[in-house]
Amino acid sequence: MMFRHSSNHRSVTTAPWQLVCGLALGIASGLAGCGTGPKAEFSYREATQKLIPVARKAIKDTLEDGFGTPHNLVAWERFPVAYGGAKASVVAAAEGVQPASKTISVSVEGDVSKLASGASVLWLTGTRAGEKAAADTVDTYDTKTKTLTWSGSAEPAPGVGDVLIVGFGHALQKGRAVYMKNCMHCHGVSGDGNGSTAQFLNPRPRDYRLGVFKFTSTLSAEKVSRDDLHRVVKYGIPGTYMPSFLLLGEEETKSVVEYVRWLAMRGEFEKRTDDDLGDFTEDSIVDTVKKSKTAFDAAKVAYDATLKAGDKDAVKPDAPIKLTDARKIATEAFAKFQASDLDQAVEDTASFLAEAWTRADDEASRIAPTVPRVADDAASRERGRLLYMSDKTKCYTCHGLLGKGNGAATEDFWKKPGTEELYPRRGLHDAWGNPLQPRNLTLGQYRGGRRPVDVFRRLYAGIKGTPMPGFGKTALKDEEIWDIVNFVMSLQYQSPQPAKTNAGGHVVATDMPEAK
């Protein structure tokens, strides 16, 4: 575990922090890189792999600097992750600096159990702070006398009032251990949704690296909250392969939630940095060369024509740019960008993410209906049905006239976002490019929770990363959303319209009547 101290990219004071494998509780060793076994590695995004070598290296270095590797996690302080550890301060300093007296008496805030032998010691202030005493660990801690001895160098001796964190990164390491054991085979080491089992699953396991989560209680522009992730891990996602981990203890669940958040931040950090470096790709170099060649060919034709016409002053067009030269220019341009702008881009991305993930847990980010649930009676359901069928919501275009999830939108070919290219398959897709069915609402199965308020939130903010839109605030009043909730939740119990019989007593096939 490393600790990335400063918020500043270049002037980091990184205290290299030894990963203590013993802390990785219950881990299948090898998976996490402890002991022998296959090496777990963070994979990189396809977009990163497509960058020119110097740009790719810059991103990889930045990621490793800020987040480490699965074997040696880096806790970048500025990100809002509960990395874990107990804070302590020195009450009485070590006597002298003789190697024998690496003893201090401390006052501890938080969980004293973190002060076990072997736990990391990170000096935040005082003479030992910084890189010098980087590899200190707890030797002994006596809970009665509150004296701590550390292994490592005796000098410089800490002074009274110095602050240290013991077992820093404990929670993150624990989260990683839980993750490697329970989640990795679906969600992948780096949270790319590409674990070994993933290819067999539909829907596919979430790729956390967009920083987008579907079933949240937060407003459309906000990230997922800790509570939302906690609920998903605890109860699973019904109707999908995402299992319930009710049997994990509360502490394990909390720590794996932090680890998922951390992976999501790492992934989105990579994505946004990729976007910043989007000009420095091999493809764009090839493109430049192609364009230059096309321009040259056109100019050459014109040149030849003027020559033929006897114009002696015609200017010969410059030769098209060569691939090796184009590469060289791009590499030099990148070096310039790296020297002048990259640090700022990294800094901006880090602040953006830190703020967004902090805000997600604010009360103000949570969707709270302004009115209590409208009484679930026939009149409300009917109002809901009319809204469902209306052009204001167009629910039926996706979910179908009978709510079976087979609306006309599922028959169309859709464009890939930001391109003119069509998906090869009919129907909707999510932000990860996976095919997606609108929910069959007659089954009464809700992935985002089946309490009425859960369905309210789904309609208010939509389902993030999917075409299911949000209607809150603008399109619909809260009362209207409740009417639709009442209607939608009634669909599992009854066909939308009672069956009618004709004069001969035979059931007439019915459809939902058109809204007026």
Ligand code: HEC
């Ligand atoms: C058997 C495969 C499998 C395992 C194991 C698994 N998941 Fe999932 N997980 C899924 C699938 C599939 C989805 C996507 C469901 C969907 O899109 O509706 C998912 C989605 C999620 C989401 C996204 C929720 C959202 O709102 O977008 C989170 C968070 C998550 N899983 C966390 C975990 C954690 C943490 C573990 C381990 C403790 C875990 N998963 C283990 C298959 C799995």
Ligand code: HEC
């Ligand atoms: C553009 C298409 C589209 C429109 C319009 C649309 N939905 Fe959806 N809806 C979807 C898709 C796709 C999903 C499944 C998303 C997923 O699980 O990844 C979904 C899921 C749902 C769910 C399931 C929530 C859960 O927790 O499982 C409900 C309920 C729902 N929609 C109701 C509605 C209602 C009511 C309307 C109109 C007010 C509406 N939808 C409009 C596409 C749409």
